[in-house]
Amino acid sequence: MDIKQPDQSRNTILQAAYCEIHRKGYQAASIADILSDTGLTKGALYHHFPTKHALGLAVIEEIIGDRLGRLLSDPIRESEKPIDALLYLIIHVDQQVPADYMELGCPLNNLMQEMSPLDHEFKSKLNAILRNWQDTIEWALSTGQAQGEIRPDVDPKAAALFIVSAWEGCVGIAKNLQSGEAFRTCMQQLHDYVVSLCAGR
């Protein structure tokens, strides 16, 4: 046995669990398979996490929420022209994401589809992430209205809800069709929708 590194072990398990869950879903992800990739065993896992359920929640909070925020919210929040940032993201998000995302889909959406009707803790944590994303887009639309870019008759909250819904829908359909081509044409249509919310069109 090597040196014991609790924090690193915990993180190794979290990452492996994330990958396994992303590939197979939460319920089909087996503890044994998660551990086989790492050099660790059940003793380590059940020392850091009381149950598989807790491990799943930790993956959501500490990995998925974090990554999604960094990828989809931060660029918009940090931009002075959030609508431009949003439009840029819609078109170029497929280039900023690991290659397997196309075939495996969005981890957030996958888990929501699988677990939200089954477990209310999963549901609330996943919905918090979704809400955060939606709020960001709503903020972008409101800011766009203040800047005169977005038409004043647009309802930012409703439009933001639709954008995240359509976005996840595009990812899901592209995953089923196993087609990056389909994803891009689909996101191009979403791009056109957002443009249709802009003033002077």
Add this chain to the structure above:
Amino acid sequence: MDIKQPDQSRNTILQAAYCEIHRKGYQAASIADILSDTGLTKGALYHHFPTKHALGLAVIEEIIGDRLGRLLSDPIRESEKPIDALLYLIIHVDQQVPADYMELGCPLNNLMQEMSPLDHEFKSKLNAILRNWQDTIEWALSTGQAQGEIRPDVDPKAAALFIVSAWEGCVGIAKNLQSGEAFRTCMQQLHDYVVSLCAGR
């Protein structure tokens, strides 16, 4: 034991499997639970279906495809003004569907999300249903163009792909939020998108 009715038994099992899969997903749906609702046993099931896999495929082909076609394609195909039929469906589909659809989501989308990356037979059969739906909407848009309702610069195939994607996205998000309200506002935005494809806007 009662009188033997092979066709009815097969159909009973198919329906029970459909409900169980709709509630829990394919992998989490257990043979025992499927049968417990019906009065039948494994002997009956494995007489009519060689494996759980074959049962799942039969559910897709004989139930899901059928229902989706009846609900979402036939009204459009049979209408003389398909765009109006499409817009009507987008707004009123939530009233034409069993109550549990809101919390359980679309059976087609659920299965696509779960199984398409895992099994190519599931994927191809599910994609065939999706393709059929998309083709219907593409046909509606093309017909709309011929009737002068839809702008000529609209790409019917791309727009149809986006509509089904966004549609499934709306259902999925509404399922996670457990909110019929969210579903309706979301579909209203999809409605507005389709209207934005119409001429004279």
Add this chain to the structure above:
DNA sequence: AGAATAATATACCGACCGGTATGGATGAGT
């Protein structure tokens, strides 16, 4: 240095799963 505690490995358990083997009941054909 010694004691206490944290961290990890190993072996094991009961529950459940999909699937099978077998046999009995039913109905159709002759």
Add this chain to the structure above:
DNA sequence: ACTCATCCATACCGGTCGGTATATTATTCT
């Protein structure tokens, strides 16, 4: 009425799952 294929129930199997009990090793504290 006898045969035979269809239909279905029951008991059982091997395998996998999440989880536990326990022992051992590493670290930290006194």
